[in-house]
Amino acid sequence: MFNWFRRKTKKADSEAVSEPTEQVTTPETETSSQETTQEDYLAWAKTAYKNIQQGQPSTETPPETTQEDVTPDIEPETLEVAEPVTETETEQVPAWMKKSDRLEALKETAMETATVEDTTPLTFDEEFVWSAKVLAAQGRAPDDVSQEEINWLKRLRQGLGKSRRGLANQLKSIVGQGPLNEDAIMEIEALLLQADTGLEATDYIISTLQNKLLEEALPPEQALEYLKSILREILDRPLQKVVNPGFAPEKDVLNIWLLTGVNGAGKTTTIGKLSHLAQQSGYNCIIAAADTFRAAAVQQVQVWGERTNTPVIANPGKNTDPAAVVFDGISAAQARQADLLLVDTAGRLQNKKNLMVELAKIRRIIDKKAEKAQVESLLVLDATLGQNGLRQAQVFSEAANLSGVVLTKLDGSAKGGVALAVAKQLDLPIRFIGVGEGIEDLRPFSSYEFVEALLNE
Secondary structure, eight states: OOOSTTOOOOTHHHHTTSOGGGGOOOHHHHHHHHHHHHHHHHHHHHHHHHHHHHHOTTOOOOTTOOHHHHHHHHHHHHHHHHHHHHHHHHHHSOGGGHHHHHHHHHHHHHHHHHHHHHTOOOOOSHHHHHHHHHHHHTTOOGGGOOHHHHHHHHHHHHHTHHHHHTTHHHHHHHHTSSSOOHHHHHHHHHHHHHTTOOHHHHHHHHHHHHHHHHHSOOOHHHHHHHHHHHHHHHHHGGGGGOSOTTOOOOTTSOEEEEEEOOTTSSHHHHHHHHHHHHHHTTOOEEEEEOOOSSTTHHHHHHHHHHHHTOOEEOOOSTTOOHHHHHHHHHHHHHHTTOSEEEEEOOOOOSOHHHHHHHHHHHHHHHHHHOTTOEEEEEEEEEGGGTHHHHHHHHHHHHHSOOOEEEEEOGGGSSOTTHHHHHHHHSOOOEEEEEOSSSTTOEEEOOHHHHHHHHHOO
């Protein structure tokens, strides 16, 4: 069983909070070791591939197989399942029943998507080599790498493709020309703002990079590496004030995670994916459907509970008290000795005062019913909304005692820079990121892997 919450990551993830200058090697050292490093990474990737293949005897795909050989076998299968369900149901069922039928269609198609992902053959291609390089750079050994990690890094790189194509090549051509002149500064500023990095983070990135380039001339590759270190420093800085930087559920104590966010941000889907992630990582999980006022919210959570084999505590009545559902959820979690209780809370911004009252009541119930529980409050944020989503986050941070952000739908836009805006302007750590609709497409956040996927060609 692979534990994603306690996954081994790079030592530099904790060191990245320090000043960027401490993380970049000198140009002479970088130049002398670059060629041999690339050869080492390729050898590392080949060894890792053989080890993974040996651990999975059912896999028959040889290292020479390309991405094109595998993809056609998977995509048509997914489409055949998804399309007929939606079309036939739409034609035969009255309009007033469409909402519940959409839930059934979602249940069936998502189950099929999860199955396809789990059985995808591993191929030794360019993306595998890139993923292996990222893991090797984090100090991992070839015999200590799982197929789940490789598949995730592939999806992460693919998901950030739109953002990367708009940043990497253009930034490299600009930062390798010595100190930044006014035109270069304006060009970098435009690139970062287009990626929704935000004014505050953009100003910090440009000023820090300019100070370094004034001290010494860096060739394009090394200037880009220094830029990466700046981005990692921004993303990791909020972790300095956090007690649990790794964000793993603690054993022998009830962990309660409250999830909030506006309708449409992917809150309910995120809860389902988190429950699946927890179950796959060896944690006993329960869901409390406490967003009782939004239409079909409880039913959607129950669908995800069935899909992930996770118990769901819900009240069948309409407009029931969310705090009462949380009370029942805590009771069930304590009775079943669950490790993690995921709570689906309100997502309405129309009246911030009512939102604050509702969340405060839930916290009082938790304090009384589970005073020793480890409580976290996570905001689910839609990355495609960019700066609009950031303004939503600001309102929620005032109404709720947020301890982190879940960034979803990063694969749907070129707005990957919003992660930097969240960390810089809200001073909130990003805990999880989602890069797709599949049940496996949500994972704990790593600043190193994110920046590599964002800026590596």
